[in-house]
Amino acid sequence: MFAIDTPPLTVSGKLHIGHVCSFTHTDTVARYQRMRGKEVFYPIGWDDNGLPTERRVQNYFHVRCDPSLPYDPGFVPPASPGQDQVPVSRRNFVELCERLTDLDEQAFEEVWRRLGLSVDWSTMYRTIDEHSRAISQRGFLRNLARGEAYPAQAPTLWDVTFQTAVAQAEVEDREVAGAYYRIAFQAGDGELVPVATTRPELLPACVALVARPGDERYSALIGTTVRSPLFGVEVPVLAHHLADPAKGTGIAMVCTFGDATDVTWWRELGLPARPVLGRDGRFVASPPAAITSRAGRAAYRQLAGETTAGARQRITGLLRTAGDLLAGPEPVRHAVNFYEKGSQPLEIVTSRQWYLRNGGRDPELAQALLEAGRQIDWHPAYMRTRYENWVSGLNGDWLVSRQRFFGVPIPVWYPLDAGGQPRYDTPIVPADADLPVDPMADPPPGYDPGQRGQPGGFAGDPDVMDTWGTSSLTPQIAARWSIDDDLAGRVLPMDLRPQAHEIIRTWLFYTLLRSHLEDGSLPWRHAALSGWVLDPDRKKMSKSAGNVVTPMDSLRRNGSDAVRYWAASGRLGVDMTFDPAQLKVGRRLAIKILNASRFVLALGPSGDLPSGALPSGALPSGEGPSGEGPAAVTEPLDSAMLGRLAQVITQCTRAFEAYDHAGALAAAEEFFWFFCDDYLELVKDRAYGERGDGPAWSARSALRLALSAVLRLFAPFLPYVTEEVWSWWLEGSVHRAAWPDPAEVLPATDGADAGILTAASAAIAAIRGAKSGARMSMRTPVRALVVAARRDHLDALMAVLPDLQAAGRVEHTELRFCDRAEPDYQITL
């Protein structure tokens, strides 16, 4: 068994040439392993869970998900959308998602089939389908039962547009324009304390000032209080090592919450919380209770309901009027955290969320995960460093709950007390047999639907899981873990996880984590990381940049084998530049295989080629010399060619075993061009029978042996052309044939001498060069060829002399011994 954890692509996006590239890499491995006799488990899945699908379904059907609504089995989306989106239940939303993504999936499937991916379509899964939801929830509940999943009320990164919490792994920073403002706080003695900030609007949320311990500028202030401008709140001045004397004025305003450091100070210094930002990113209506003065409350009223940008405008105006703005705005560009799919900076908001232990607060677990990473073979190996950087840099547990409507629900309910308040500390879990459940639609075990929201009744958890909460179980989902234990037992752990390197911190890490938490196992033994495909200007292809190359056009224009050739020539981990000109190379190779095969097979035995495969007219008749069975390879040149082929087979096999598909392709290709350009030309006349039956049949046998092996070496890369040629003369499919073994060609290599090939190639090249230099046709006869070389070289040349003379149209040859390192050729035309 060789099992692959195929990436489930997000179907709401567009397939681009980069996906083709990495999927081709994996497919070559799958085909190689299949030819090696392995049973290849090569599933296919679609990721239709999560925000991209949510948005797309909303826009397409003009609906929105409202989990509080009951399921409507007869729901029909509006044919002509009105002004407002129609609210539908989660189950209706899931159905619409499946309907819409079905169309997308068909388009993706068409590309994959045309590309020749050898996935098993019968294994197809969707991350939102019933089995995936059940496995995802089962996995979560097992984490819960073991204490790995837990709820907590805590400050979290919050996207104000989508109004959901997000995890550390989904944060990216972007360089944006900002400005420094210098604000005057007032010390007890009336002295002004200037504090620099880029977020003056958070002044009403200020709970303290901090300076570095030992900073002489502020040592007198530490332990005292100062009064905030406008709001007149007394806040302590404290010391903490995270305060940076070099930033701003060296003393920082601690707010609820401006950034992650504020959270640290809040926690470590035991400060109060004065939240001012609501979940919609706007200032809440009432000021923090600490603002008691009339002036302060009046100032806050001007901020209530404002966005952060609006509030910043307002508050700087107020500060300026009050004379408390000492300096600014002084423009700066600085990095700000964004949700990777978001468009506004992340805020930090306190909320109740579910977390999954991931080593971010547990060094022992982190160590175990690092160790798990070391037990995986990374291709290329240096990608492991990225994983280790990420695991070592985690600053908290995995926040897995999302305040979205579409996704896999967190499968718990809460009992309501007599006052109708949920008791979060004693969640109710579903029976395993009932999975998947939707707590917002289904009642928990032992309750009636009518008790929903009633005192003494229950409330469903409204949240869904992070999309990675499901994707991190793709090995289990594909293997139908907990559903088909026989399959799962044979397939897990898998052999290979292919994926993009930018999601090491999410998909790869989370998958490793879930597997480790579940039973301490590894999800797979190898991880293959693909690079990116860059556009011809070396920019990363992305939808927003508008430089995406869609694959179907390339597939149609150049043929699937050509596209695969180009993709497979890229090595793992290395970015590739898309260049349409390079696609022609693969196309040329595929056509060359067709033509060379036609030539080899036309030499006989007859009947191998269908009538359409050859041009009409004279086929050299081809019964074997003595009836059935392959003829003996007797000519030294033929043996030498097969000897080289045996080495190439070994080389290709080694490369594939090391997950170096590009190396395998390069080795096969180099041999094939030698085979066509030199060997074929050298033996052509002999194969036609011009030197009699024995030598002719030696060539014909060698040609067929080589062709059979070469087709199989190319089969993982060029499945179409190899299958076509294979069908001309051999039974079954080349893709089910055995991967070539050097032993197949070695019996025919008696007397093989690699020097023969070098000597022959060099001599024919010299003859061609002479003709080309004289601007003569290659068919021009050579009146005399004089070779001066060392004895071993001449011996090698002697072995192939008849072939060389025929190929070069040489009429007379003379060999001379000499001591020169390099042979010398004198050619008289």
Place this chain on the structure above:
RNA sequence: GGGCGAUUGGCUCAGCGGGAGAGCGCCUCGUUCACACCGAGGAGGUCACUGGUUCGAUCCCAGUAUCGCCCACCA
């Protein structure tokens, strides 16, 4: 700021202690006899730079520069 990777002919890339290579592009020539969706030949590079190790360095080591990426950085 920490880390990883890259730097080889016009372009895309192999190679890697001892001859500097391939394909594309370019130039020249050549079709009865597998292939014009072609073949043959040619020009073109101080292998980023500086040191070191070595009998010998494109290759190993150290440093520098440039590019790309990962992570951290919001006062």
